[in-house]
Amino acid sequence: MEFFNKLGKKASEAYQATKEKASDISEEIKIKNKINNLEEKVYEIYAEIGEKVYNEIKDGKDVSKEEISGKCEEISSKKDEMSRLHAQLLTLKKMKKCVNCGEKLDIDAEFCSKCGTKQPKTENVEVQENPEEGTKDAEVIEINDVEENKKDSNEENK
């Protein structure tokens, strides 16, 4: 019975943590909006480049590289901004991407669960300003562990 009480307690703690995540979720929406806006702008620039190239080719001119490369730089800087925002989004969800294959991993993961690549320390990621929250997350993760242990012990006992 103690096991179930423990599980119930963990679940309510998880619920509490979820409630506290509400502000994170609105932050998440803000970041996603920013990413969407940037993506739209990138496609607008792609279209501008396409139109320029089309017109110049149509008129039998050489495509002027200077004009196009300026637009390309704009796209690159927007893409940089987008990947920065994507990283922020993952940090918000206490996640990170594998440096090798891009698999989404827990922020504390030392190795990739997919390709096994050792992950660099994530000290530069600003996330641990609230140590209490970190503790709760660790307990939430434990729920899965408990369930796995339950399965394991059942198999052993039978």
Ligand SMILES: [Zn+2]
């Ligand atoms: Zn990987």
